[in-house]
Amino acid sequence: MSPGGKTRGLxxxxxxxxxxxxxxxxxxxxxxxxxxxxxxxxxxxxxxxITGIVLTVIQLLWQNLRSTDELQMDLVAxxxxxxxxxxxxxxxxxxxPAPSAKDSLWRRELRAYGIVxxxxxxxxxxxxxxxxxxxxxAYFVLTRHYTWLAGLVYTSVFTALVYLLFIAALQIQPYHGxxxxxxxxxR
Amino acid sequence: MLEAIVAGLVALLTPQALLFMxxxxxxxxxxxxxxxxxxxxxxxxxxxxTYGFEPAATLALLLGAHIATIWGDSVxxxxxxVPGSAKGxxxxxxxYPMTKQGKARRALAASATGALMGGVIGAIFLAxxxxxxxxxxxxxxxxxxxxxxxxxxxxxxxxxxxxLMKGLIASLLGVLVAFIGTDVVTATPxxxxxxxxxxxxxxxxxxxxxxxxxxxxMKLAIRGTPIVDRTLVEEVSTVWQGIGDAFTHWxxxxxxxxxxxxxxxxPGVGASVAGLAAYAQAAQTSKTPELFGKGAVEGxxxxxxxxxxxEGGGLMPTLAFGIPGGESMALLLVAFIGxxxxxxxxxxxKHLDLVFSMVWIVVIANIVVTLIGLGITPWLARLPALQxxxxxxxxxxxxxxxxxxxxxxxxxxLIAAAFGVVGYLMDKYRYSRANxxxxxxxxxxxxxxxxxxxxxxxxxxxxxxxxxxALLVFVILTSALPFLRSWHxxxxxxxxxxxxx
Numbered sequence: 144m145s146p147g148g149k150t151r152g153l154x155x156x157x158x159x160x161x162x163x164x165x166x167x168x169x170x171x172x173x174x175x176x177x178x179x180x181x182x183x184x185x186x187x188x189x190x191x192x193i194t195g196i197v198l199t200v201i202q203l204l205w206q207n208l209r210s211t212d213e214l215q216m217d218l219v220a221x222x223x224x225x226x227x228x229x230x231x232x233x234x235x236x237x238x239x240p241a242p243s244a245k246d247s248l249w250r251r252e253l254r255a256y257g258i259v260x261x262x263x264x265x266x267x268x269x270x271x272x273x274x275x276x277x278x279x280x281a282y283f284v285l286t287r288h289y290t291w292l293a294g295l296v297y298t299s300v301f302t303a304l305v306y307l308l309f310i311a312a313l314q315i316q317p318y319h320g321x322x323x324x325x326x327x328x329x330r
Numbered sequence: 331m332l333e334a335i336v337a338g339l340v341a342l343l344t345p346q347a348l349l350f351m352x353x354x355x356x357x358x359x360x361x362x363x364x365x366x367x368x369x370x371x372x373x374x375x376x377x378x379x380t381y382g383f384e385p386a387a388t389l390a391l392l393l394g395a396h397i398a399t400i401w402g403d404s405v406x407x408x409x410x411x412v413p414g415s416a417k418g419x420x421x422x423x424x425x426y427p428m429t430k431q432g433k434a435r436r437a438l439a440a441s442a443t444g445a446l447m448g449g450v451i452g453a454i455f456l457a458x459x460x461x462x463x464x465x466x467x468x469x470x471x472x473x474x475x476x477x478x479x480x481x482x483x484x485x486x487x488x489x490x491x492x493x494l495m496k497g498l499i500a501s502l503l504g505v506l507v508a509f510i511g512t513d514v515v516t517a518t519p520x521x522x523x524x525x526x527x528x529x530x531x532x533x534x535x536x537x538x539x540x541x542x543x544x545x546x547x548m549k550l551a552i553r554g555t556p557i558v559d560r561t562l563v564e565e566v567s568t569v570w571q572g573i574g575d576a577f578t579h580w581x582x583x584x585x586x587x588x589x590x591x592x593x594x595x596x597p598g599v600g601a602s603v604a605g606l607a608a609y610a611q612a613a614q615t616s617k618t619p620e621l622f623g624k625g626a627v628e629g630x631x632x633x634x635x636x637x638x639x640x641e642g643g644g645l646m647p648t649l650a651f652g653i654p655g656g657e658s659m660a661l662l663l664v665a666f667i668g669x670x671x672x673x674x675x676x677x678x679x680k681h682l683d684l685v686f687s688m689v690w691i692v693v694i695a696n697i698v699v700t701l702i703g704l705g706i707t708p709w710l711a712r713l714p715a716l717q718x719x720x721x722x723x724x725x726x727x728x729x730x731x732x733x734x735x736x737x738x739x740x741x742x743x744l745i746a747a748a749f750g751v752v753g754y755l756m757d758k759y760r761y762s763r764a765n766x767x768x769x770x771x772x773x774x775x776x777x778x779x780x781x782x783x784x785x786x787x788x789x790x791x792x793x794x795x796x797x798x799x800a801l802l803v804f805v806i807l808t809s810a811l812p813f814l815r816s817w818h819x820x821x822x823x824x825x826x827x828x829x830x831x
Contacts, residue, residue, distance in 0.1 A: 162759050166499060173506055176521060184518035187777050188509050195502045202495045248552070255548040256751065262726055263747050271734055275727040282723035289719075301724055305731055308364070313375055315735045 156206065163203040170195035258282075270320035272310065276302040335457075338686025341386035342694065350387045351691065354394030355698050361395070362402015364732055372399050373661040377668075385669045386687045392665055393641075393688065394695040396658050397449065400637050401699050404441045408630065409434060409714050410557065412543040412725070417637055419767055420605035422542065424622060424629030430558055431625050432566045434711035439572025440627050441634045442703035444583055447576060448635030449696030451587035452594070452642025457689045459591075459646065473791050475596065476779035477801035479772045481607070481808065493760060500761045504769020505776075507532055514774065515781045527741045534770065536733050536742045540749025541756075541763050543729045548754045550718045557714035557721075569707050575627045576635075582612060582628055583635045590636035594643020603771055608636035614811055642692055649677045649685055 153161070173192035177185040261281075265274035279301055283294030309315050341347065354376070361372040372395040380388040403418030408425030421441065428437040510521045511531025522528040550557065558565075576583060586608045593604040612632035613622040622629050648659040650673075666673055677685055733746035756763050787794040792802060 159759060162755070162761075166503075169503070169506075173521070180513075180518050180520060181516055183781065184513045184516045184520060187780070188506060188520065191502055191505055195499060195506070198495055198499050198502070202499065205495065251552040251554075255551045255754070258551055258722070258726070259544060259548065259747050259750055262730055263743060266730055266734070266743055267740065271731055275731065279723040279727055282719070286719045288717060297720070301727070305727065308360070309731050309735055313735065315731075316738055318734060318740050 159206050160203065163199050163206070166199045167196060167203075170199060266318065266320070268320050268322050270323065271317045272302065272306055273320070275305050334682040335686045337683035338386075338688075339690050341384070341683065341687050342390060342690050344384070344387070346384060347387040347390045350383070351390035351394040351695055351698065354391040354396075355398040355695055355702065358395035358398025359402045359699070359702065362399035362404075363406055364728065372396060373658055373665075377661060377665060380665055380668065385671065385684055386691075388665060388669060389662075389684075389688055390691050390695070392662060393691045394698070397638075397641060397692065397695040398699045400641070401442055401445050401634075401703050404445070404634055404637075405438065405703075405710060408437045408441060409710065410543075410721075410725070411546050413538055417605055419538070419542075419764065420609040420633035421630060423609060423764065424624070424626050427623070427625035428567075428627070428630065429711075429714050432558065432564050433625065434558070434567070434714060435565060435569050435707050436567030436572040436575065436627065437630050438707040438710060439569040439704055440575040440630050441572070442700045442707070443573045443576035444586075444631035444634035445638040446696045446700040447580075447583045448587040448590055448638025449641065450638075450693055451584065451635075452591055452639030453689045453692040453696075454642075455588075455591055455639075456642035456645055456692070457686065469797065470596070471786070471795065471798075472779040472782035473787065473795040473798035474801055476776060476783055477798050477805060478596070479603075479775040479779065481801070481805045496759075496761045497765045500756065500763070500765040501769035503761075504766035504771075505773040506769075507537070507766070508770040508773035509777075514778055527739065530737075532745060532770075533736050533742055535736050536746050537749050537770065538767065539729050539733045540746040541753035541767065543725060544746060544750025545753030545757060545763075547722050547726050547729070548750060549757070551722045554718055556716060556718055565711055569704055572627075572707075573704070576631055579628055579631050582615075582632055585615075586612065586632040586635040587639035590639030591643035593636070594640040595646050603775075604636045604640045605633040606768055606771070608632040614808065619815070638696060642689075645688060645692070649673055649688070 170192045173188060174196070177189045177192065180188075262274065262278050265278050268274075269277065276298060280294060280298040283289050283298060284291060288294075289297065310317055342351075357376070358372050361375075373392050376392055376395055380391060383391075400417065403413060404421045404425070407413045407418040407421035409429055411422045411426035413419045413422060425437045425441065428434065506521075508531070510528055512519050512522075512529050519529055589608055589611060590604050593607065609622075609629055609632055612628045613619050616622065616626070616628055618626065644659045645662075648662060663673060671677070671681060671684065729746060730743055733742050734740060736742055753763050755761075756766065783791040783795075783798075792799050
């Protein structure tokens, strides 16, 4: 992020405006949906949604009428600056910069969304407990933080603990995943 | 009465009762730490195992587990900003910043000691107030509950992190999220888009898992460094500092405990509101309100003291009238029925020894939890220094299983993920996640009580209910107080600048 609050893609102000636009769509959607409700059912949601629209418009105007520097910077950007500063110091001392500092923020954000999506996808496909094992093992392997043996040991112990706590002790019926019928066919 | 106090203690001092309490406490601590699972789940899962034992042992197991979950919730809020349930939310605001400043031991110890002091105060007042509280509860109706819920909304300004407008928008969103599902008053399905799953509404623990746990792990994955990098921030605090903090702020503990007792006595208000209200009153009455949200130890002590005392308060209407103060107390009622005990006025005459057994359980269980808590604090304080590459997959996995476990519905996993993304974006663009949660907590209470008030007393219900009117004045005054203080401080600063040297 540049000192003026601009990233390589959208500026901070543009991002804030996109958020406000999304909020306006949500509040307007609520107003539209409440038209199907009875007077008592919409007694509170309708005025609240209208208030939401008014507040969002005020926020939108306010953030566009003041200087960009006044917009609050997000923590991740601050953390990124700090990481870069630390890495510059470390680089001067002769060590290689951390891999995370090389990537741009949006790439790391995209990776974080991907991590969550991967976990959800795995649970939906193969069920809760196998997904915990596969996800954790894959994370350890892909980040290369541990050797594959250490990663496998940690993953196995962790999955066993999750199983013991949630399934054995708390008697929660596990979800078996969308692929269960396929597995059953080969049994 | 003295005989009943002694008999209540003697019934507890059997090996079976003490063992049951210890099992309950350890089990409760584990459940409390797991995301999404709180005291209600802990008690519900224990219920089938309680039949056929002595009443004191059964209650020691159930109440011990329930009390332990309170501190278990606080642990993850303080260390990872991941509240185990709604109750632990208020602990995130100052506990987590303390952890990041290398004061995790102090925060955990202050939290455990605050909860113990609150629990003891709650138990003492439970013993003293049972005969006195009946007329007070009967004097309050939906209009007064509505005002108390509105008072809860006054904390929004406290959590708005510099932008009141964004804070208000976040709380409005929270209220609207709470309206998803079947309307409790008119039975109208609202914002369900025809899906059967959304008819039950958004599960509160699932939303919390997403908003806080998933989004925090996303932040950690993006940053790639531990929550606390020990090469940059060393652990500088001790357990004794935290214990000392709780005693130094004894007046805050007493005030917060009374607040917890009061909220506990009111049926249906709940400990999640208690924690937030305690945090707000601590911030509003502090001499250094500017430190709140940045690692003020008062912000840790107050919610824990309130939640500790809340249990004693919750027991009052449950025992005296058979009206449960919350979900966990409703489960306790089920246990009473299993034991052949009918709560109500008879409890204060025929089963007074059992009532005092429960008072003793609250005291002893709190002491056991605090001793265990203080003992394991040095080890717990090391957890935030774990590598992000270890934390992210493990915590996300537990979140996924926890979100599914809340209702046993896979759709909740999608809800948790969606709230995770929303939570991350809200944090990035400074829309307070806390305000969204406050909106969610108070929405149903406000809507239900407003409808009932209008039906019972008409549009001028405030004129019919003087207590509600007095509470409304109180709400306005406490809302204005932070602004007045800030204005006064600015004026003083201006005067000081303008004064000749």
